[in-house]
Amino acid sequence: MALAVVVFLALIALVLFLIGRISGRRGDRAVALGFVGPTLLLVAVGLVYPALRTILQSFQQADGSGFVGLDNYQFIFTNSDQLTVLRNTALWVVVTPFVATGIGLVYAVLIDRARVEAFAKALIFLPMAISFVGASIIWKFVYEFRPEQGNIQQIGLLNQVLVWLGFSPQQFLVNAPWNTLFLIAVMIWVQAGFAMTVLSAAIKAIPDDIIEAARLDGVSGVGLFRHITVPSIRPALVVVLTTIGIATLKVFDIVRTMTGGQFDTNVVANEFYTQAFRADQGGIGAALAVVLFALVVPIVAYNIRQLRASEAR
Numbered sequence: 001m002a003l004a005v006v007v008f009l010a011l012i013a014l015v016l017f018l019i020g021r022i023s024g025r026r027g028d029r030a031v032a033l034g035f036v037g038p039t040l041l042l043v044a045v046g047l048v049y050p051a052l053r054t055i056l057q058s059f060q061q062a063d064g065s066g067f068v069g070l071d072n073y074q075f076i077f078t079n080s081d082q083l084t085v086l087r088n089t090a091l092w093v094v095v096t097p098f099v100a101t102g103i104g105l106v107y108a109v110l111i112d113r114a115r116v117e118a119f120a121k122a123l124i125f126l127p128m129a130i131s132f133v134g135a136s137i138i139w140k141f142v143y144e145f146r147p148e149q150g151n152i153q154q155i156g157l158l159n160q161v162l163v164w165l166g167f168s169p170q171q172f173l174v175n176a177p178w179n180t181l182f183l184i185a186v187m188i189w190v191q192a193g194f195a196m197t198v199l200s201a202a203i204k205a206i207p208d209d210i211i212e213a214a215r216l217d218g219v220s221g222v223g224l225f226r227h228i229t230v231p232s233i234r235p236a237l238v239v240v241l242t243t244i245g246i247a248t249l250k251v252f253d254i255v256r257t258m259t260g261g262q263f264d265t266n267v268v269a270n271e272f273y274t275q276a277f278r279a280d281q282g283g284i285g286a287a288l289a290v291v292l293f294a295l296v297v298p299i300v301a302y303n304i305r306q307l308r309a310s311e312a313r
Contacts, residue, residue, distance in 0.1 A: 060282075068283065096248040103192045135254070146169065156169075191244045211228060239307070249268070272285050
């Protein structure tokens with residue numbers, strides 16, 4: 001590893017030395033190419049080539065021996081199990097970004113300039129420091145189920161609460177379609193801290209004179225939140241929504257750790273892993289990856305467009 005770093009630095013130093021030897025207009029172009037070239041090469045090798053290879057593989061048989069046209073895509077959009085995967089992924093994308101952003105926004109407004117603001121922020125931000133696998137293990141304990149038999153005690157928090165209230169314990173991760181919502185709750189728990197942090201910074205950036213002018217006009221409470229706070233932080237809201245949306249599309253760890261995609265909880269990323277690496281269906285796995293890529297691109301494009309629009313104002 002150390003040798004590779006030394007060789008890399010030596011190559012960079014050699015390139016910069018050779019560029020420095022070139023003078024005049026050609027020198028400027030050489031400097032630009034010297035700095036941009038390695039980046040473009042890495043992007044081509046690490047992103048463009050794998051993307052093109054995946055697209056090509058999505059039209060091939062499982063072993064890559066021949067082309068099958070659109071059969072892999074037809075399987076994804078007609079098979080009942082695959083349609084469940086797409087439906088679950090759509091549910092994740094529709095619910096998670098808006099609920100996590102909503103919780104983060106309301107929380108940021110409520111604790112803004114409060115005495116315990118730092119402590120309150122730390123409480124909701126703490127899950128961000130936990131990996132998705134770690135968060136999934138924690139919530140598996142929360143959802144833990146034990147059948148009602150004799151003196152068997154519930155160790156899952158939710159089921160113990162149900163027992164205290166006089167209800168029967170439930171298998172939260174088994175019963176579809178509600179089990180998908182219980183998995184989504186884990187993602188919301190992790191991402192709400194990110195939303196709160198970004199939106200809290202955006203709220204603090206609102207000029208005080210705007211808020212004071214609104215209050216002098218008689219606007220307060222919900223009106224201030226609706227007519228001043230939300231419009232002022234709209235670019236930050238878009239960034240948070242799109243960022244969480246992209247992360248949600250790629251969700252894998254939570255589903256893999258908590259249910260393994262069983263009980264109708266599967267999503268595109270987990271199904272891609274299953275098809276490509278466990279079922280040896282490389283063509284279908286590649287087609288799923290292309291579908292996932294196609295779903296992410298519009299969100300990224302919208303995010304970039306909104307950022308440019310906010311910078312142009």
